[in-house]
Amino acid sequence: MKRLLVPILFLFSFCAFAQGGYEAVYQQTLSLPEEVNQIEDPEMRQTLIDQFSAIKTPYTLSCTGSKSLFKPVNVTKAVLGTRSTIFVDSASGEKVTQEDVMGKAYLVKETYVPLKWTVLEETSVIEGYECKKAVLGAGEIVAWFTEEVPIGTGPMGYGSLPGLIVKLQMENMAFTLSSLKEVTKVSVKAPSGGKKVARDELEKIIVEKANQMSEGTGGRVKVVGL
Helix, strand or coil: CHHHHHHHHHHHHHHHHHCCEEEEEEEEEECCCHHHHCCCCHHHHHHHHHHHHCCCEEEEEEEECCEEEEEECCHHHCCCCCCEEEEEECCCCEEEEEEEECCEEEEEEEECCCCCCEEEEEEEEECCEEEEEEEECCCCEEEEEECCCCCCCCHHHCCCCCCEEEEEECCCEEEEEEEEEEECCCCCCCCCCCEECCHHHHHHHHHHHHHHHHHHCCCCCCCCCC
16 A cells, blocks of 8 residues: 555645746837837926836736736727737647727637747846847747746747747837736636637738827827737
């Protein structure tokens, strides 16, 4: 009986550990529109720059094993085109995106394909973590990741790197880690509510809604690409 006790206890402790994971918070910032820099009035230009730089939207990232869930803390304050809740299971190849477009939810189910990053020699310390730089394609998307946190995930469903993405830089926005904690238990489930649509159909809906808002505000609304 004693011979069976150790394996059983080991199995129990492993299962309990497997439920644990990480919970992180990221701050989303938006790139300054070029139109702002072209404003002739220096006082007005600086006011807009200050106001724009103050806009930050918090997102949470929960992950355990091969699964991760990225979502905005407050959907109503997120920018049109970036209200995404993204679930990824890199082991099963499942990716589910739930998008809130002006109060209506849409659901996109697709296959998760591991990304092919180019890891560069450049390093930087970001939020206290020693990070390495990686790029996709010709550098349109830049990730700063740390091997100090051995989980290959990050904001907006991006991952496939040998460590947590601390900062993700895209054309119109950036996500920067503001807090991270290891937890003994975390719930990571795919979103299920919303009208099921294909990826290209969702992007058309977002552009159409943005155009409608832009017409109603004199062209002051701009959609942010996903």
